[in-house]
Amino acid sequence: MTVRKGGLGRGLDAMISETAVNPKSAAAKKPAIRTVNTSKKDTEEKKELEGSALMVKMTQIEPNQSQPRKQFDEDALLELSESIKQFGVLQPLLVQKKGDYYEIIAGERRWRASKLAGVKEVPVIVKDFTEQETVEISLIENIQRENLNPIEEAAAYKRLMDEFHLKQDAIAERVSKSRTAVTNSMRLLKLDERVQQMLVDEMLTTGHARALLPIENKEEQYAAAVKVFDEKLNVRETEKLVKMLLNPTDPKPEKEKNTAEDLAYEHLEEKIKSIIGSKVAIRRKNHDKGKIEIEYYSQEELERIVELLESVK
Numbered sequence: 001m002t003v004r005k006g007g008l009g010r011g012l013d014a015m016i017s018e019t020a021v022n023p024k025s026a027a028a029k030k031p032a033i034r035t036v037n038t039s040k041k042d043t044e045e046k047k048e049l050e051g052s053a054l055m056v057k058m059t060q061i062e063p064n065q066s067q068p069r070k071q072f073d074e075d076a077l078l079e080l081s082e083s084i085k086q087f088g089v090l091q092p093l094l095v096q097k098k099g100d101y102y103e104i105i106a107g108e109r110r111w112r113a114s115k116l117a118g119v120k121e122v123p124v125i126v127k128d129f130t131e132q133e134t135v136e137i138s139l140i141e142n143i144q145r146e147n148l149n150p151i152e153e154a155a156a157y158k159r160l161m162d163e164f165h166l167k168q169d170a171i172a173e174r175v176s177k178s179r180t181a182v183t184n185s186m187r188l189l190k191l192d193e194r195v196q197q198m199l200v201d202e203m204l205t206t207g208h209a210r211a212l213l214p215i216e217n218k219e220e221q222y223a224a225a226v227k228v229f230d231e232k233l234n235v236r237e238t239e240k241l242v243k244m245l246l247n248p249t250d251p252k253p254e255k256e257k258n259t260a261e262d263l264a265y266e267h268l269e270e271k272i273k274s275i276i277g278s279k280v281a282i283r284r285k286n287h288d289k290g291k292i293e294i295e296y297y298s299q300e301e302l303e304r305i306v307e308l309l310e311s312v313k
Contacts, residue, residue, distance in 0.1 A: 058115060064105065076109075088119075093106070093107030135160060191213065208225075
């Protein structure tokens with residue numbers, strides 16, 4: 001269950017040659033940047049260009065329509081474009097040859113900012129990747145820069161599973177996240193589309209979104225999400241709202257005392273919930289005894305929790 005720190009999976013360095021990404025390496029201290037003539041299309045030229053640092057016209061570069069990231073912060077792009085006007089594009093884009101143009105694998109934000117800056121040519125690194133590697137690199141780069149919103153990240157994981165048949169363990173390994181984090185991320189795709197958009201628009205946090213998952217009725221789920229936003233409920237208050245909506249006949253709980261001990265147990269509940277990905281309650285008894293209750297809302301959810309517990313044997 002230990003999550004590695006200090007890098008994301010194999011990272012880009014492991015998937016791209018060192019000379020392509022490490023300007024401090026001996027071979028890359030003074031890369032030979034050439035202007036490419038895209039009229040030559042033979043195989044020998046493609047092999048020669050692969051891994052080289054090139055200057056390519058902006059008009060010969062196109063974004064990857066299948067990349068995970070769909071939204072770009074306009075203010076951040078304008079800020080980057082001002083930097084590019086002053087200093088140029090400091091890090092080459094990673095691209096692959098596609099017929100008579102180059103498709104961006106990593107660096108679309110730099111490309112968009114360069115367009116805003118009026119740049120005519122940008123430095124690129126040309127590599128040849130499989131479709132799966134292209135998706136993985138785009139995903140890793142965006143996660144490293146924290147550029148993906150929660151729904152884009154979840155959709156990218158799902159694509160790796162559906163199209164390339166990767167298991168969640170394999171995906172977690174590639175992006176250096178726990179399997180639980182990947183699982184919890186993908187669960188967000190079960191939300192009503194309107195609730196997903198509220199998450200994208202930062203009207204809700206991922207904690208709020210996960211708390212709303214037990215509400216299976218889409219209209220009720222959306223109504224609850226709107227209530228959470230309008231009343232500025234925190235995650236714990238959202239969980240209580242969901243519990244009340246699912247069990248309207250339950251008696252109202254007594255007012256919490258919020259003693260230091262209560263707060264300590266609440267912290268432990270939150271810690272366990274972040275690991276398991278489901279609502280957890282610690283029922284205290286006398287003499288430091290008690291029990292831990294884990295809620296589940298479907299057979300699939302139960303099987304997921306069992307599988308998770310078995311993985312930590």
